Amino acid sequence: MSKEGKADSSVSWQSIRDTMMARIRAQDYAPGELIPNEVDLAAEFGCARATVNRALRDLATSGFLDRRRKAGTRVREAPRRKATLAIPLTRADVIASGARYEYRLLERKLDTPPPLVREHLKLSGSERLLRVQSLHLADDVPHMFEDRWIVLDTVPDIEDVDLTETSANEWLVRQAPYTHGTMEFFAETAGARGQHLVCAPDDPVMTMIRVTWLEAAPITLVQQSYSPSHRMRLDL
Amino acid sequence: MSKEGKADSSVSWQSIRDTMMARIRAQDYAPGELIPNEVDLAAEFGCARATVNRALRDLATSGFLDRRRKAGTRVREAPRRKATLAIPLTRADVIASGARYEYRLLERKLDTPPPLVREHLKLSGSERLLRVQSLHLADDVPHMFEDRWIVLDTVPDIEDVDLTETSANEWLVRQAPYTHGTMEFFAETAGARGQHLVCAPDDPVMTMIRVTWLEAAPITLVQQSYSPSHRMRLDL
DNA sequence: AGGATTATTATGTGCAGACATATTAATTTC
């Protein structure tokens, strides 16, 4: 009983968020229904409207509330909850799992892309492309096979980088920030990659294709195939 | 030339965020380095500190900046960009893709879970479980096969729901909000599910296992296997 | 010198007030 002079007299936006979240869960506010407006809630909680605003804004970006000016705030009927999937940084992910990480450059050469890659990267045909294939291991076991195409017109500097030590991904993440991109996940058979991933050609593997852009200029397309035993885990 | 009296005199937090983002991209602030503090930036932009704070906070949650009290704000060396993966609401997803959605209940019965399911849900053994298998179609083509276990002790109400019309997922999303959960993605062979997904037993399919909880009580475990042609797409 | 104590500083957050903006509701006009 000592320092309840000031800080305790005001209410934190987190506590309001938690209280409102509990009410939504308990269906004190029915799904689809309007909740009290910010002024009323501020009066109820005994705080400024800005504090309520911060709490409700947070719940809205988390997908539990829908807010519109004048129309008010209502509880989402089917809360669209999202898991955040961080773009894989294989080295960090492997080390975080407690395993020893190793990277092996398999091939690096200027190459002509197949039609599918050209289409993904929206290439005109005159661009120079660097193709890099590599293998990432966890505790000496093959973890992921990577086949990458890099548009040298967009990131010319990478042509002089030694990719035997640093993976292309790590260099690009640091040196070539992208503005946007897309990811695709699907299952397919290992095929020839089974050789690198130490599995049969008809074993199922999870493959991710990622394309990144710097505004309108394509940077890289990478296809990563994970070892059959790998599972991608996400928290909700 | 009319209404530049007031609104224009203040700077929006979005414009500050965009300016700072451009500087990070252009490496005006080097990776790993401190950027000016909020007071200085506010002076530069001619706005209140709170406005700068909002902009920088946004960039921090997007993964481009690291902020610590007293230590200041610095540019992340390897920005950990995240894609938000919304939990699949199959009906909405199929319809959004422009296809006709159809749902078929295949089986619904009280059943005893195999050890793997029991382990995932941390069951003691005394719980009653409802097992629901269903097929979701897009334009009359099998899209996803679902095998679900529902813990009736946690959501007793679902025992009386007619699951021939409404899928268990849609009911649960609306009626049984969860506090947290996990998702796992991996590739496997279709096996017996090939019968429902109209593919060979050794065709590779992408499977997701999702477990959700209401505090410490398990709600449901669902295993969804997608048609071999399906690709999960995300924007970055 | 080493360790404990005391400033100092940058971010985090709260408040009251003001105006902006998007919508919806009410009202007027034809």
Place this chain on the structure above:
DNA sequence: GAAATTAATATGTCTGCACATAATAATCCT
């Protein structure tokens, strides 16, 4: 009665100020 105008309202955001908090830097004491 339909269309156009006007009013009302809830959220969005900015300002200026104050104090809280965490972490570092400086200082003091032995």
